[in-house]
Amino acid sequence: MSTVTLTINGNEIVAEEGLTILEVAKRSDIRIPTLCHVKGKPSTNPCEICVVEVExxxxxxxxxxTLxxxxMNxxxxSEEVFSHRQDRLAIISETHFGDCKAPCNLTCPGQINVQAYIAHVSKGEYEEALRVxxxxxxVPFSVGRVCPRFCETRCRRLLIDEPVSINHLKRFVADWCMSHEIDLKIPKDKPTGKxxxxxxxxxxxxxxAWFLTRKGHEVTIFEAAPKLGGALRYGFPDYKIPKEIVDYEVNAILRMGINIRLSQKWGKDFTLQDLKDxxxxxxxxxxxxxxxxxxxxxxxxxxxxxTATSFLRMINEGRKLDxxxxxxxxxxxxxxxxxxRSLLREGVEQVTIVxxxxxxxMPANQRNVKEAENEGVQFLLMASPSGLCAVPDENNRLKLDLIRMKLGEPDKKGKRDILPIPGSTNSLGVDTVVSSLGQMAVNGIISGGELEEQLKITPAGMFVSNPRSSETSVDGVFAGGDAANGSKSVIQAVVSARRAANNINAYVMNCEKDPADNRFNFTRGKSFDDVSLKNFDEIAINLREKMPERPPEVSxxxxxxxxxxxxxxxxxxExxxxxxxxxxxxxxxxxxRLDIELNVNINKTGMGTVPVYPVDTSHRAITVDPNKCIFCGRCERSCEYDALEVRAESVDEKGRPVGLVIDFKENCVSCGKxxxxxxxGALNKKNRIVPIQAxxxxxxxxxxxYCGTGCxxxxxVKGHTVMEVTADPEIGPNFGDLCVKGRFGHNFIQHPDRLKTPLIRRQKGMPLExxxxxxxxxxxxxxxxRILGEKGPDALAGLSSARCTTEENYAFQxxxxxxxxxNNVDHCARY
Known part of the structure; x- marks a missing residue:
């Protein structure tokens, strides 16, 4: 065998003659990126990403x-190669039209794969939806009830009719799994000893605690109250989050193996130094x-x-108040x-928010404002309390002095301060006053010990913590949630704590923290104004499901x-x-992947802005979206049957297609290669509707x-769900090829009608139970x-299913x- 000796990136390589530079580099574990390469079938419209510099x-x-x-050196x-690849990728990306991530995913503070769990719901895969x-x-049970629903504000369905009820779907899968006693069997890493x-x-x-336990650490929660839950238990009334829901949610988290110590107040029962000791x-x-x-x-x-939090705590503890x-x-x-709303439920006839x-x-979510109004809460706006010193009349216990307010001139940022209107004082007679002017974590200095004294506190009464590392001013002490960021939503507290858990894991293990999700994103429009309505030409109006509610007069x-x-x-x-x-x-x-790797900023260099072609769903197994096609031709050249044609009426001056056509011929066998x-994502499997993101x-x-070939x-597999089936092009006997059954015939595994419990008929004519x-x-x-004793073994026969695994079929025969x-054994796909 003849060989050649060449140098790649300073490494001397001996390779057999007749190989391309790309093949030699691959065999030497030197990666050269490419978009259009199919082995042995060069492209007529090359991407030029694989270029190299030859001395x-x-x-x-x-x-x-190039052989x-x-x-060769x-x-x-090199810098020239890198620059060329960047330029080519920018040109190719300019016409690519689609969303990498859905707007709802990008808007969710929790970075939850919203589109994925909705897709699971549509398929009846509720367990997998909750796992996502x-x-x-x-804490999806609670968040599913009280989330501000940032995701729904960016749902593009709003451009047609109404946004998808994303949060109600989250609550549904959580409640469904609870009612069906589903154990998600969330995995955790091996013990770390930390x-x-x-x-x-x-x-x-x-x-x-949840995320740290999943990392394999031993976690102990110290809670001042007699029960866990915090704001979920003591801050939200039962009409928002019932106590049995909080109990179930807390217990589901504790089943991960978390230790708890209740009625342990920080500064009284333990200090930071005690924890170190x-x-x-x-x-x-x-x-x-x-x-x-x-x-x-x-x-x-x-x-x-x-005050508001003390009032709600008393209500949630069941205390009776006059x-x-x-x-x-x-x-x-x-x-x-x-x-x-709680005051109304306590029998107060007239409740006024000032x-x-x-x-x-108002800083309150407008949905919450509307719900309070629907139940009969009144609003006195542009007014501020000035005192409670006046003598009340005989019909009320208190007289609340008020002064009317007006907006001042806008400042440089456009914000307008509120100013009292002179001479506009009046009074409101009431029996009870509850103030809700905001919350803080600390009122002054934390008592306890020397380490507590070293904790820095913000003027607003929150712990100072590094936004990147979550670490406080004391080494090894981290803070997150409302204690560090101020009073926000539950999902924002979850995000902050998850980030802190990642940082704590990196700290105790002396390792790099998990990287943040990359924000690179092709988009069909960052704002609603940017989204072309041509995207929705085939979408009919279909209003959202109305959440069943108890009427205000009853609730x-x-x-x-x-x-x-x-x-x-x-x-x-929904x-x-x-x-x-x-x-x-x-x-x-x-x-x-290559745009990210080569630092192509598509927000500056450009991307597709409007759909040029309709999405084609006529193929029985494959969805075709030509708007995402970059005309690399890999699909056409990989087809072993010449069953696919990709053509263009012309190409522009940069080599990009105009009048693109992706056409499946009659001899297509739906192998999916x-x-x-x-x-x-120009070609995609119809049964693959769940995106996978990090x-x-x-x-x-x-x-x-399915047959005896042995492919x-x-x-x-994600969670307990088979997402799709692929094959390795380097392993025989099929070398990446699969038939339509092998690549697409797995949907039955998660089908909601699949039998998962044995059925027997006790007597002839009786139903299966x-x-x-x-x-x-x-x-x-x-x-x-009985049959063996009466008629012998040949009176029995076994017919196995191609939908069983090979291992199951082996055990069966x-x-x-x-x-x-x-030997009366057969297989339904043998022929």
Whole structure:
């Protein structure tokens, strides 16, 4: 065999003669990127990404077609090569039109793969949908009830009719799994020997404990209250989050193996130094923001004057309060809305929220404002309290002095301060006043010890923590959630605590923290104004499912949950409204990967802005979106049957197609190899509607059971769900090829109608009834024994299914041949 000796990136390589530079580099583990390469089938419209610099050559050379020659000195990563690849990628990317991630995914603070769990719901895969959510959010039961729904504000369905009820679907899958007693069997890493203390058992503390335990650390939660849950238990009334939901959610988290110590108050029962002395390697502070900002007007020391969090805590603990007939709530935040609605449920006839600005300027979510208004809460806006010193009349216990407010001139940022209107004082007679002016984590200095004194506190009463590392001013002590960021939503507390857990793991293990999700994104429009309505030409109006609710006249009489939740049919219908904006080829898109790798800024260099071609769904197994096609031709050249044609009426001056056509011929056998070779998401499997984004996917290598060829295939498994089937082009006998059954015939595994429980018919003519496996096996054993005794082994025969695994089919035939003693065994796909 003749050989050549050449140098690549300073490495001397001996290779057999007749190979291209690309092939030599690959065999030497030197990576040269390419978008269009198919071995042995050069492109007529080359991408030019694989170019290299060859000493003595004036121009860059395409490594996919240039043969390696003796004495060559090649550079694959020079500045000139890098610049050329960048330019070519920018040109190719300019016409690529689609979304990498859906807008709902990008808007979710929790970075949850929203489109994925909605797709699972549409397929009836509720367990897997919840598993997707809990990869990023361990408290979906609560968040599904109180989330501000940032994701829904960017749902493109809004451009047609109404946004998808994303949060209600999250609640549905959580409640469904709870009612069906589903154990998600969330995995965790092997024990690390590291111990972490978590101070606070609210949403932030529970989240940090959950993710740290999954990393293999031993975690102990120290909670001042007699029960875990924090704001979920003591801050939200039962009509928002019932206590049984909190109990279930907390117990689901504790089943991961988390230690708890209840009724342990920081600064009284333990200090930070005590935790160090106990052997904890790091501490997370997640105590929330439970101290109310004082109601700073004269005479607030009277009876029947409460602060919001203390009031809600008393309500949630079941304490009976004498609240009178009328009440005023000072403040316009979300907690103020819950206080007002709780006052109605406590029998207060008239509840008024007092706020110094306009309704739209309230910090409360407008949905919460509307719900309070629907239940009868009144609003006194552009007014501010000035004192409680006046003598009340005989009909009220308190007289709240108010002054009317107006907006001042806008400052440089456009913000307008509120100013009192002279001479506009009036009074409001009430029996109870509750102030809700904001919350803080600390009121002054933390008591306890020397380490507590070293903790820096912000002027707003929060712990100072590094936004990148989550670490406080004390080494090894971290903070997150409301305690560090101020009072925000539950999902934002979860995000902060998850980030802190990642940082704590890196700290105690002395390793790099998990990288953040890359924000690179092709998009069909960053804002609604940027989105072409041509995207929705074939979409009919279909209004969202209406959440079943108890009417206000009934719901205000007790603390039972107001929103009753979707039924299964409602959830499936709502999930089907999803437009599936994000690309389901996200994890295999070579164009995106190379753009990121080579630092191509598509926001500056450009990307497609309008759909040029309709999406073609006429193929029985494959969806074709020519708007994503970059005309690399890999799909066409990888087809063994010449069953696919990719052509263009012309190409522009940069080599990009005009009048693109992707046409499947009648001889297509739906093997799907073209999809596997597509460098973007232009070709995709119809049954693959769940995008995978920075999530763990296991690859299970097995043998296809559908016939006797023995094709080797790879199952891509996420959670407990087979996402798709592929094959390795380097392994025989199929070398990457699969038939339509091998590549597409796996949907039955997750089908909701699939039998997962044995059924037996006890008597002829009787219906089949579900039984436990032990009973079913005993029933079959007795029947087999009777037939064997009466008629011998050849009276029995076994017919196995091609939908069983190869291992199962092997065990099946072994049972009949060795156990029963008969060769009457067949397979439904043998012929």
């Amino acid at each position: 003595g050559q004036e121009d860059l050379m395409r490594s996919c077609v 390696a020659r003796d004495g 090649i550079q694959t990563e 959510v809990m990869e990023r959010n361990p 111990r972490i203390a978590v101070i606070g058992g609210g949403p932030a503390g529970l989240t940090a 106990m052997g904890f390697d790091a501490t997370f502070i997640g105590i929330g923001a439970t101290i109310d900002v004082p109601f700073d007007v004269p005479c607030t020391d009277k009876e029947n004057v409460y 609240l009178g007939r009328t009440a005023a709530v000072i403040g316009g935040n979300n907690i103020a809305m819950e206080v007002a 706020y110094p600005r306009a309704r739209l300027e 205000t009489q007790d603390y039972d949950e107001v929103k009753l939740g979707f039924t299964e049919k409602m959830a499936r219908r 999930a089907d409204r999803c437009l599936k904006c994000g690309c389901t080829a996200f994890e295999r898109c070579d164009l995106k 073209c999809v596997e070779n597509c460098s973007t 999530e763990d996917v296991r690859e299970v290598r097995t043998t296809c059971p 080797q295939m790879i199952l891509k 579900p039984v436990k496996w032990d009973e079913a096996l005993d029933f079959m054993g007795q029947a087999f024994s 072994k049972f009949f041949r060795a156990g029963i003693g008969t």
